[in-house]
Amino acid sequence: MTEVRSVSNFPDERCVLVATDKFKGTLDAATANAAIARGLRAAAPGIEVRTRRVADGGDGTLAVLLENGFEAVDVEVAGPTLVPRRSVIGRRGDEAFVELAEICGLVQLPEGRLDGLHASSWGLGLAIRAALDLGARRIHVAIGGSASTDGGLGLLAALGAVATDRDGQLVTPDASGLLVVDNLDRSGLDHRLGGVAIVAVTDVRNPLTGSQGAAHVYGPQKGLDASTIVLVDAALERWARLLRPGFSPDVPGTGAAGGVGAGILGGLGGRLTPGAPYVLDTIGFDADLAAAQLVVTGEGSWDEQSLQGKAPAEVLRRAQAAGVPAAIVAGRVASRAGLEELGVRSITALVELAGSAEIAMRDAEPLLERAGAELGQWLGTR
Template sequence: MQDRCVLVATDKFKGSLDAPTANAAIARGLRSVLPQADVRTRGVADGGDGTLAVLLENGFEAVPVDVTGPTDEPRRSVVGHRGDEAFVELAEICGLARLPGGTLAGMRATTRGLGLAVRAALDLGVRRVHVAIGGSASTDGGLGLLTALGATATDADGHPVTPDASGLLRVAHLDLTGLDPRLAEVEVIAVTDVRNPLTGPDGAAHVYGPQKGLDASLIPEVDAGMVRWGKLLEAASPTFSPDTPGTGAAGGVGAGLLGGLGGRLTPGAPYVLDTIGFDADLAAADLVVTGEGSWDEQSLQGKAPAEVLRRAHAAGVPAAIVAGRVTGREGLPELGVRSVTALVDLVDDPAVAMRDAERLLEDAGARLGGWLTRA
């Protein structure tokens, strides 16, 4: 393996490191044991938090924008720009990680800042705007997004409603004629792997509301609000259906993007891997290393490392997994996984594994390099 090519392509280690930093640490460890090897790094993501960081490492420029956070506080953020495409990450703009003090705000959180970011993206003169909608803090159905872009949402008396879940309970009329006219010339694409519909037991309020701070007693009421909201979007955009898979993503933002802006959905992990040119590096690789903070039974369901494994397996390239913890190994041998390393197995305390993740990932890379020399 001294003169072979190793491709390191992990997702973020949530709570510890972003994907580029995690990959760099593993690569350092590999090079310490295999100095002649061609070790390449490609951060990967699936449309949730951390996706923008990966794209900024792969040709996108960070453009500063003035937006608002999840509880409508002014803040400075960035969007990605490359050629005729802009990339907006909801999690970076107004997601859970941006809640002041980390305090959930189930009824007050809004996607208004996301709309401001999309408007800033339009100022760049792009033809496509990709919007990653994972990691949201709100359950507003995209109400905040649309009003920030010029839509008007009012109650039964004609008064504007607040751009949050509270407003969603009162909205009776939706007028899209005031939307930024530049949207008609731009393709809007929601990046997500979530397939939930807008309403019902598998919808935005029931499935994701508790994660965003909605009290259990309010969930049926918010779901009923989503039903009314879905009908308003359907009336405004006859091709829209609230039953479309993905409309319930990010507290209903999927519905706002599809029904309000005429957008479409695209799976997150394949989009990111295609955008960063992953397959070109894979073609040269003799081994692929992937992973994330926690590898469990859900990791093979639409996550970025799973897409890495599938592509590697299809190309006949063996793979290794490095993760913070590993609680599920089913299906890995069938995908060509030859080695699995968990950081929690390298130390006695899981808290230490999170705190010292960068050092431990470098150690894991060195161990993997040693394994390669013996394989």
């Protein structure tokens, strides 16, 4: 454990709030939180430990909300390769919550095989239709973790829009269709959308196009090669003009989920909101924070991107605003920039505890428990 500076003046009765995001590819947030909490309780039995898993609009967000007042509803959708499948959305009163990653994200690709040109956001449109069938008046859509770079073409097509090429032929609802689309007719969109607020919950702020856009930044993760990325980026530029006259591809967040952010903002007239603040507000995080004398947060990899809209960074900002010191436990820590200014007093990297990344991933749960125990011992000396 690397101590940044000491924590002092704890009250006699201490409460620690453990609020991590998932350790991607290794553990979900609930398991990570529980392991840290076990270590804390074992090393410092007098400390009350509360756990809250957090998310930022990527995969795992729906699971967090289902623990906090949303009801799971089974729906018929389609995966990223258009194969029909059953999935789940959340419902609370007249509000619905849809997670793209759960519907047609990377984790839903058959055998994990990337298909950059043919993966589609079509299934997301089917999930939104299902929410409309339930009578939803507000639909929040978490759009992190997508498998496609279709600009939301599949999403809009599933909701009734008609996209055609120069010859008036329907295009496929994927990136290959995006390359040849010449016209978008939105007149057939499901009429119920007119009375519903649709909000894209984003975990990134990338624009639709350019060097920081959907194709260039995230295309390689989805199976697009260098030459195809250039073509898709140009197609997304044209797509922006089809979505709505005057629509700008430079709006932050429109590049989220391979351009689904643009599809919701420009094609459906929705809006975008940062994922981490939305989730923390929805689960009542600030009330838990008010009772804590220390908050522990983290994720699989803490790097220079972690402060750019990720859930643990939002935890740190809120802790700082509330005057609550913080500790970070992460799989690896590649950057410490800005952490001391955010009130971080302790940093633990599992890779350093384990001696290698391979062992850290293999033994993540016991290592998190050990990290919690070391943190509990450290607290006992304050």
